Amino acid sequence: MSKESLKAMLWGLATAAVTALLVVAGSRNLAYFDAELIAYTFAVLFAVFAIAYRYSMWLQRPPTALYWKRGWQVFFRRRFFLPNTGRWFLRVAGDFALNRFIFRRGRLRGLAHWLIMWGCIVAVLITVPLSFGWIHFESVPGHLRDYRAYLFGFPTLAFPLHSGLGFLIYHALDFAAVVVIAGVMLAMRRRMRDHDAASLQMFGEDFLPLVILFAISVTGLMLTGSYTWMKGYAYDFITILHAITVIFGLLWLPFGKFFHIFQRPAQLGVSFYKDVGKHEEKAHCRRCDHAFTSRMKVEDLIKVERELGYNYTMADPASDHYQWFCPRCRRAMLILAQSALWGGIRGGQPIVTAALPTLPQSALGIPHIDFGPLGKEDEENFHP
Amino acid sequence: MALLPVDCTAILERFGPHLAYSEGLRLTTGVEPDRIVDTHCCFCGQQCGIRLKVKDNQVFGFEPREDFPFNQGMLCPKGVKRYLQGSHPDRLLSCYERDPRSPGGFRPLPYERAIERVASEIQRIQSAYGPDAFALLSGASLTNEKAYLIGKFAHMALKTANIDYNGRLCMVSAGAGNKKAFGVDRAANPWSDILKAEVIWISGANVAECAPITTNYIWQAREFGAKVIVIDPRITPIARTCDLFLPIKPGSDVALFNGVLHLMIENDWLDHEFINSHTAGFNDVAESVKAWTPEKTAAVTGVSERGIRQAAEWWGRAKTSFLMHARGIEHHSHGVQNVLGAINLVLASGRIGRPGCGYGTITGQANGQGAREHGQKCDQLPGYRELNNPAHRAEVAQVWGIDPRELPHAGADAYEIFRKIDRGEIRGLLSICFNPMVSLPDNNFIRRALDKVEFYAAVDFFLNETAHHADVVLPSALQEEDEGTVTQLEGRVIKINKAVDCPGDARPDWKIVQDLAHRLGCERGFSFQSPREIFEELRRASRGGIADYSGITYEKIEKQNGVFWPCPDEKHTGTPRLFEPGSWNPVAQGAGPFYFADGKARFNVATYTPSAETTDEDYPVILTTGRVVSQYLSGTQTRRIGPLVDQYPEPRVEMHPRLASRLGIADGDWTTVESRRGQLTLRAQVVTTIRPDTIFIPYHWAGSQSVNQLTISAQDPISRIPEFKVCAVRLRKTPSTGS
């Protein structure tokens, strides 16, 4: 076993162990733990182990490790800490709560993701504490129609079962399921119709997660349907079916597309890294002399590339490393290098000017369209 | 009166050009088309195959058409974005008449009322001033069917001598030169012959921007070992990697051709066998080029002797070759002489009529070839027949069922029509598919002439800048809204297929013309129900003519992916290569491969005369004009397509740093360019890719950005093509507050 895997294994085991302890403690030594839900609990424990394992493996990759470290460093950098904290809230709201960047990719696409995401969040917030025995409900003594919710065994609010609030709490999972199904439908529609999606999608990576979410939601709704309108018809069978779908989903969490739930927050670290980079020293392209990114970024990339086994070192000390060249000049050098091979064979010759090679210019008058940079940041990569 | 009804900005606000970008259906990636229509690009003379994707009567995208042999899927930026011209916000959806009180200066008008009004104005003007007082201007982007019918309409319904078309600005010098030398006006070879050529000579053709797909033919030939010679005052993309580049002084091409022929004779790089048995007139030409020593040629052309000798040697010693030229040598007051000089080089080498031995002019407009064959040219009848030839008149009159005496005689060319308007000889004007306010030279004169015309009706799908002056505007069909045939630059007749229906009150030009004919009391001969019926009559009318289409059918075009004319009978598969040894044509009747009674090609003495306006102390710089890759002709379509405008948003003055520094002009500076006829102010583009004594401005723009405010209306005495490529200007830096 490699060092990385061993470390990851330990992280996985530790995280799973802590979770198990929390289950025991949160349910008051299993006093409120529903033994029928034991399978769920073990599935969660496995998922926690595997996610922590994979997360740890992921964090040990050189680029990720570096961002992880830098992300925290820059966040807490004294000069930036307060503004960073403010921005953290804005970004969590905009990117995570509202999924704004996905809506920009496509309205229906954003809506699909937003529905699925919030449906799942609500469902997880309810079911996990329930199955761990962290929350349970008891009827209020003397008021048989009233229920009281207990969190970690401590009494919290009470509510009449047949009130609006009661209905909402009692059926919260059903609502979540409906929201998830709506999102899944939208996502499916796109995957069936969209040519872009069609060319790249794979069953395991793209359809299976939707199928799992759909199955969990539908079997969950069938439970409600069974006891509400069908006098519990096939209730046990549906319970088992539902358990199977949920447990399959839990076991799938660390492997497939669902893992992006845990990777995606890295986006936040990246955004702070970029913010700080903007305010600090720039890297200047060693061909065209334009600033194109932060010096920190170039130096970090050089380090990461070396760790990954790339050696873009250049013999000329003034150039030092290929990472000191902006993307635009890289493209120019590629074409010029090919042209050089044809010197004296095809017509035309290198132009003779006293000036240094000029910057390549967009062949189009106005960028952004078709060939130009894709936005403000990209303009820096293109350094207009 | 054709003064603008309201302020120009109000017209532009209402009728555009506005920019169309992909949105809605066109951006959605999951749309299944209702159908995919195999057709052709609507722009240049190459007529690349393209497949249009249609849903809900809208062209929403395209697919490359790899099965079409000419372009095999390749397209230039214009072709890639052509689908954006449909469903455009500027599209004319009803007839309009001028009304200064309406927004944009025009008020919608029911179609029948519009036809009624145009017809009654025609009748009023013709009865008051005679039939020739009403003139018709048409276009070379129209299908053969439309071109044929418009010619017939002018000659038979309007009975006016004054019909001409915008090919006058495009193909006529090459056409006249070809007629004089070969007796027929068509590219002599299919483009596939370029691939087999050892030397490719390109004179005055910005191939990569104006005929982009031809680049692949030339570069492919180069891969097979061909040498490429480019003659151009600018280092165009095709010139950049050519093997010999001669930066010629604009207007001196004929001198270069004569100088090269001089060297060919001197070194005996001639095909005597071919000259003796297949040509006539060589001795006169040989005599005429005696004076064109390399020294003299160099002095006139501004090209070094070394370059001239190198070109002559490569051309002279080649086993196979292809010579092509375009507007660069044709847009001159001696454009025909330039073309004749080029053809003399081809004839002296004897390299024509065989595989890999070719010659061709690069047609500019969509139907630059076909539209010049079927009778919308001022001196012409269908089948490339001549209006002043009694036999030709009789042949066509018989097909049309009229007395030859009813046919008018040759009339004025497109520019002369405006001079006649200015002189009061022409009082009424109908334009179809023509935007002279952008495309004719010295357009300040054109505007003054338009202001004098009593009645002007314009037919177009967008309100072009000339139509701003119209009394009545009739909305016509886009290329994809009708079917028909077009003859592309190789002489290949191809089929345009209908993809969508016309929106609103718009309708194909042939229907508008027929409705007008009916209202003018001319029902007979104008009762076609479809383009196919018109084509059937065109086939009959062209039978026995030089441009013989009688064996071409829509089915044959589809089956063979195009048919090269002449195609004299149903079993004939067409004639990709002209002048093959032993070939038959209706003029020579077997006497030889060329279209003269003796079957021999003609050498013509090509006389050098300086351009009409040469530089002097007051106007020391040569102005030349041309195109950019993302725009097409007067821009009526391409200035409305967002991505194409973004690619080259506004015209710039291209000048050499040596000139710029002398005038204190830096790249991007506002620069005023002034000729004896007008001035305009544009940003400078300072580049070393142009002769220092020459500036270049592309001509696709209108109004204050139109370079044709400066150009000169001098015309070739034979072809009547205007001299777009040379005039004298001066320029100065404009203070930064400038426009």
Next chain:
Amino acid sequence: MIHLEYLDRPHSVQTAPVVCMHCDSPTCAEVCPADAIKRTADGVVQAARKPRCIACNNCVLACPFGVPKMATDLELMMKCDMCYDRTSVGKKPMCATVCPSQALFYGTEDEIERLRPNSVPVNRFQFGDQTITTQVRVMAPKTPAVEYVDVTSSLNAQAIGQDIFFNILEEPFTGGK
């Protein structure tokens, strides 16, 4: 999704089209902290996976050919993925299909051998001490034969063009009073 630029418009009309070269060992994918860039079994390096890309810009800056672009507002890197939607159903990529000069070409080795008899495809590129091999080839002359394209050696190279003065007959020229 290609790049198209003038290399040095003031002096030459040379344009530079650059598509993704589809490296055998893609630096962009390796430096991606989010595992967002995948290489398919047939060697196509795909654009970033949308759920994973965190818009860190590593790929844009690390790609030796300068290919990826960053759409920050979408939190997404975009680049040429060899028109996977077209190539996976047997069509050519759009850019190579429509390219009017076939500077971009897509086809088999036999086809390129027939069409460019004096050229050979090369897929090894040298960047300082690093060699990169790619799926996309550039055409090099057959003679003199080259093993690889030394990109960084062209650091100070100029664009290719013509010298307007080479064959010009210079005469006294006044550009205005």
